[in-house]
Amino acid sequence: MSRAAVPVLPSQYPIGGQLPALYADDDFAQRFTAGLDTVLAPVFATLDNLPSYLDPRVAPSDFLAWLASWVGADDDPRWPVEQRREAVVRAVELHRWRGTRRGLVEGLRLALGVHAEVSGDGGAAWSSTAGTDLPPEPPAETLVRVWPGREARVDERRVHEVVRAMCPVHTVCRVEILPGPPTDEGR
Numbered sequence: 001m002s003r004a005a006v007p008v009l010p011s012q013y014p015i016g017g018q019l020p021a022l023y024a025d026d027d028f029a030q031r032f033t034a035g036l037d038t039v040l041a042p043v044f045a046t047l048d049n050l051p052s053y054l055d056p057r058v059a060p061s062d063f064l065a066w067l068a069s070w071v072g073a074d075d076d077p078r079w080p081v082e083q084r085r086e087a088v089v090r091a092v093e094l095h096r097w098r099g100t101r102r103g104l105v106e107g108l109r110l111a112l113g114v115h116a117e118v119s120g121d122g123g124a125a126w127s128s129t130a131g132t133d134l135p136p137e138p139p140a141e142t143l144v145r146v147w148p149g150r151e152a153r154v155d156e157r158r159v160h161e162v163v164r165a166m167c168p169v170h171t172v173c174r175v176e177i178l179p180g181p182p183t184d185e186g187r
Helices: 027-048 061-071 081-089 091-096 101-112 156-166
Strands: 115-119 141-147 172-177
Touching (some): 061 091, 091 101, 101 141, 141 156
Parallel strands (some): 141 172
């Protein structure tokens, strides 16, 4: 819906009432300014409510894609509006955690509503003591276990898309789809 096509939106600042007294009884001047009021009313309403347009928790739903583009958030029009709002609200936080276990788990939860567990460090190893032997080569694989959350089924293709987008380039991520939370025997 266009903000310019709001039917019967009254102007908070009618121009006809602000004209000099000479034009107060002039029918043409009053009708002409009433036409201008109709055109300007949506502009004034938008400007008066501008902070609400920039807050993803209360912004009109057709503005969410625009706000998402500002903060680099995923915005899938197939998602429910509340999920799209949360994606925009949490975008900066998720960017901060991108490439980490926490970021991957939170990204999967937000995008797909699934639970996840990440194990392995992706091949990173270091030594805090200078001049010592290098640490042994760690396994370069990261295991991402995913099981259903808000949906009864996990979309494996979408899980792989999210993992591919959020895992660091230098790591190999293996994905396992589980029917439920992992148990101690399955680890």
